[in-house]
Amino acid sequence: PTVHFTDAEGVVRDIEGNAGDSVMETAVRNGVPGIVAECGGSLSCATCHVFVRDDCLDQLPEMEEMEDEMLYGTAVDREDNSRLSCQLRLAEDTELFVTTPETQV
Numbered sequence: 001p002t003v004h005f006t007d008a009e010g011v012v013r014d015i016e017g018n019a020g021d022s023v024m025e026t027a028v029r030n031g032v033p034g035i036v037a038e039c040g041g042s043l044s045c046a047t048c049h050v051f052v053r054d055d056c057l058d059q060l061p062e063m064e065e066m067e068d069e070m071l072y073g074t075a076v077d078r079e080d081n082s083r084l085s086c087q088l089r090l091a092e093d094t095e096l097f098v099t100t101p102e103t104q105v
């Protein structure tokens with residue numbers, strides 16, 4: 001699986017991830033800036049906010065209610081394509097394009 005992270009300045013980092021990991025874990029393990037993930041993936045911080053490229057939205061799991069609620073507490077306001085990256089698991093064939101917000105806190 002591959003995740004292409006674009007930061008708020010437009011710098012792109014293409015990361016080879018492992019199936020089963022979340023997008024958040026993939027970022028943290030590879031030193032991708034722009035994801036803070038204060039709570040370590042337990043859906044209680046909203047500092048792992050990403051914007052998902054529109055044509056990648058279909059391959060994602062549907063949002064649970066808790067994620068939806070947490071997305072109202074992000075540092076940069078949510079958009080229609082906002083997700084919390086700790087809730088996005090990579091599959092073998094995942095190829096995902098995400099943008100990280102200007103700040104997470």
Ligand code: FES
Binds near residue numbers: 037040045084085
């Ligand atoms: Fe805290 Fe995703 S890492 S909500």
